[in-house]
Amino acid sequence: MTDDWTIVVPVKQVPDADDVTIDPETGTLNRSDAPAVLNAPDYNAVEAALSLRERAGGEVVAVTMGPPFARAVLETAVALGADDAVLLTDRAFGGSDTWPTSLALAAAADELEADVVVCGEESTDSSTGQVPPGIAAHNGWAQLTYAEELEPRPDADELVAVRNVEGGHERVAAETPVVVAFEYGANEPRAAGLHRKIYAETEFEPEQWSAEDLGITDDVGLANSPTQVGGMDTADRAEREQTVVEDVDALADRIAEVTADD
Amino acid sequence: MTDEEASGEGEEPVHEGVWVFVEEHAGDVAGVSWELLAKGRELADETDEDLVALVIGEGVADVADEAVERGADRALLADDPVFEPYRAGPYGDQFRALVEERRPSIVLIGGTTTGRDFAGRVAVPAEAGLTADCTELDVDDDGLLLARRPTFGGDAMATIKCPDHRPQMATVRAGVFDAADRDPDRDGDVETVDVVVEEGDALSRVLEREVGDVADITDADVVVAGGGGVEGDFVAVEALAAALGGEVAASRKAVDEGWIEPARQVGQTGKTVRPDLYVAAGISGAVQHVEGMNDAETVVAVNTDPNAPIFEHADYGIVGDLHEVLPELTERLRGAPPEPTA
Numbered sequence: 395m396t397d398d399w400t401i402v403v404p405v406k407q408v409p410d411a412d413d414v415t416i417d418p419e420t421g422t423l424n425r426s427d428a429p430a431v432l433n434a435p436d437y438n439a440v441e442a443a444l445s446l447r448e449r450a451g452g453e454v455v456a457v458t459m460g461p462p463f464a465r466a467v468l469e470t471a472v473a474l475g476a477d478d479a480v481l482l483t484d485r486a487f488g489g490s491d492t493w494p495t496s497l498a499l500a501a502a503a504d505e506l507e508a509d510v511v512v513c514g515e516e517s518t519d520s521s522t523g524q525v526p527p528g529i530a531a532h533n534g535w536a537q538l539t540y541a542e543e544l545e546p547r548p549d550a551d552e553l554v555a556v557r558n559v560e561g562g563h564e565r566v567a568a569e570t571p572v573v574v575a576f577e578y579g580a581n582e583p584r585a586a587g588l589h590r591k592i593y594a595e596t597e598f599e600p601e602q603w604s605a606e607d608l609g610i611t612d613d614v615g616l617a618n619s620p621t622q623v624g625g626m627d628t629a630d631r632a633e634r635e636q637t638v639v640e641d642v643d644a645l646a647d648r649i650a651e652v653t654a655d656d
Numbered sequence: 657m658t659d660e661e662a663s664g665e666g667e668e669p670v671h672e673g674v675w676v677f678v679e680e681h682a683g684d685v686a687g688v689s690w691e692l693l694a695k696g697r698e699l700a701d702e703t704d705e706d707l708v709a710l711v712i713g714e715g716v717a718d719v720a721d722e723a724v725e726r727g728a729d730r731a732l733l734a735d736d737p738v739f740e741p742y743r744a745g746p747y748g749d750q751f752r753a754l755v756e757e758r759r760p761s762i763v764l765i766g767g768t769t770t771g772r773d774f775a776g777r778v779a780v781p782a783e784a785g786l787t788a789d790c791t792e793l794d795v796d797d798d799g800l801l802l803a804r805r806p807t808f809g810g811d812a813m814a815t816i817k818c819p820d821h822r823p824q825m826a827t828v829r830a831g832v833f834d835a836a837d838r839d840p841d842r843d844g845d846v847e848t849v850d851v852v853v854e855e856g857d858a859l860s861r862v863l864e865r866e867v868g869d870v871a872d873i874t875d876a877d878v879v880v881a882g883g884g885g886v887e888g889d890f891v892a893v894e895a896l897a898a899a900l901g902g903e904v905a906a907s908r909k910a911v912d913e914g915w916i917e918p919a920r921q922v923g924q925t926g927k928t929v930r931p932d933l934y935v936a937a938g939i940s941g942a943v944q945h946v947e948g949m950n951d952a953e954t955v956v957a958v959n960t961d962p963n964a965p966i967f968e969h970a971d972y973g974i975v976g977d978l979h980e981v982l983p984e985l986t987e988r989l990r991g992a993p994p995e996p997t998a
Contacts, residue, residue: 492788493780520807521924522788527744527776536859537744539773554863559769560686561919562867564741568860578925579912620785620821624802626814632950635971638962642981645956646988648972652933652954653878653900 397548399452399570401443402508403476404499404529406433407460407467408519432467435514435576437474437583442544442576443512444475444584450546452509453477457502459487459495465600473586473594479601480506486605489616496528501608503571504533510553511573515540526575536568539575671822673708674700675760677751678723678731679770680713681742687835687872688766690726692828694836695793696764697727703799705761706730710754712747714740717846724844726836731844732758736851741862742770746853748777753852755782760823762801764793767827779825785818786825791832791928801826806924806947831874831928832951873920878902879931879952881922883945884909885938885959885978890916892982893937899986905929907939923948937978941966958982 407430443454456471458464459482468479482498490498503511511530516523523539530537541555542563554567558577586594605611612618639645676696679686693709700707709723709731720731732754738746747770755763755778763778765771767789779786792804792813800817801824807814818824873879880897882890883906890904897904904920911921922929924944934952938959939945946969949955957970958978967973974981 492776492786493783496776496780516925523772524776524779524786524788527773528780530744531748531777531780537773537777538860539744540769557769558918559865559867560681561917562865564865564867565863566743566860567863572859620779620783621787621816621818624815624817626807626812628812632952632969634955634969636968636973637971638967638973638975640974642974642984642988645972645974645981646985649900649933649935649956649985649989 397451399446399450399509399546399548400507401446401452401454402503402506402511403436403439403443403454403456403471404503404511404513404525405436405440405456405458405467405471406514406517407431407458407464408433408517430463430466432470433514433517433519435516435518435578436467436471437514438578438581439512439514439576440471440474440476441581441583442541442574443510445581446510446512446544446546450548455479455506457482457499457506459483459490459498468600469594469598470586472598473591474584475587475590479598481600481602482608483602484605484611486611486615489619490614491619491621492522492524492528493620494614494618496525497532497610498605498608498614499525500529500532501610502603503529505603505608509548509570510546511535511571513573513575515575515578523575526573530573533571536570536572537575538566538568538572540577541574542577542580544574544576669759671759671761673706673758673760673762674703675708675710675755675763675823676728677763677765677771678709678711678719679766679768680711680716680719681770681867682740685719685722686766686768686770686830687874688768688771688828688830690835691830691833692764692766693723693726693728695828695833696762697836699762699793699795699801700729702795703761708732708760710734710751712739712750720846722838724846725838725840725842727842729844731846733846733848734851735848736853738851738853738855738858741865743858743860743862744774744777745857745859748774749853749857750851751778752781754849755784755823761799763823763825765825765827767829771827775825775827782823783821784823784825785816785821786827787816787818788827790816790826790828793826793828800824829928831930835875873903873905873922873929874927876903876929876931878933878935879905879922879929879949880935880937881905881907881939881949882910882916882937882978883907883939884913886910886915887938888913888915889979892979892986896935896937896982896986896989899990900933902931902933907942907945936966936970937982939966940964941969
């Protein structure tokens, strides 16, 4: 069974989007009050990883980086079927942008001897999509972003993906280890089984690794983040007439006016 | 001479120039590339630096010439079969080598599946700052790039800076800037650069690629978009678009349902459109969608739900089923064809 794959799934805890408010005075986001939930695209990543495990054999390990309470999303991943989970937690990680975040996840994937890393397409709170290619770049591994379907070829040390690209699709074969960013909504995530859920919430304890455990203390955190948020404000809203017309004739007249301009 | 010798011991090497990546697939240039060339020209004029176009592909010398005609002071041309079709590894390695050798200050890349795929493969090893999916770009008095991007589903705009790392890289949403015009008399150099990538080093191979015409909804004067309310049937939307000489677009819902191709998606994870007229049919009006059509001159909404948020973002709305309203509208508008727009 030495050919079995270790499939690592980096997941993220995000504020529940419905509960995030904008402070009208300062224009900044109040995220702290919002309950943390598993990033929605990560459900697709977990599902893709479990499906790979069923076909290729091996184990699925969820990893997250965050404060101690971020373990809640690891419990969710374990309830869904992940075999194990690791929490990367350390004050040194605070303030990390995508560069050190992907470094920490890359170091963890390397430590776990990952064959495949399956990420969600992007996070719902910052939606950069930069972490999956970042993990691949830090480790010098292959990458398959915008993947809609995965076909494991463990005997050939390859993973084949159907990628969604502008105007169509392509099938790409990549050498393992490989980092996948799985397209949001491209599979049907399974529901957590009751026994698994109880196990995740009662018995299960994730491993905890610090920046020092990974040997990256001096390379993470705010000081090692190239980008900085220089300000946040509410998006401009376009002024609109908001006129509701009664019938199609009236609407047709308005459209004819608009398209006849210039 | 090595870079260190050139810059002197302990001194920060100078980073200068605005770079724009010109994305090409099988002879077609992504529209966002020419948009970035126009914006890059503005930024370069403001900081008094050169605008450099980076062209990677196979048999793309004509694309490099066109980049000069559209505003680049210089085009760097990496021309080799290893770059066709696109793969993250070869593009990322070549781009990175050039960035580290030539040290640009600002690097702009289209926020396409391709651009978003390889940008990190440059930024990570180069220790550059990379801002994703920007919709506004500016430079401050010190020449620092101010990259603005929507965050949190479009409810807020964040300004991202990169004070201490170079280059300052950004991927930029398609459709937010006007494309640079072509001027055949414009002067500029095309420089063929050394290709540093070998096929043997590639970690992946493309088995099949099926890419049709890439719909460009970002340039259209009229856009008719369908959402969940089309319920799988885009015929009425297509007919109205045809009658108005416009393009068909869609909300994420319609794309996720597989009713229409992703290239036509408007909104946060899709494209930004700026037509004279935007018709939203059967689209509820989530902020993620509205963000992609906020710059439309006039917005018309058709929805069965009088309380749908889309009516707050529309100039003219009508409450009704799009499958009834649109055909009627199409017929009326066909009867009196609109004047051709300028």
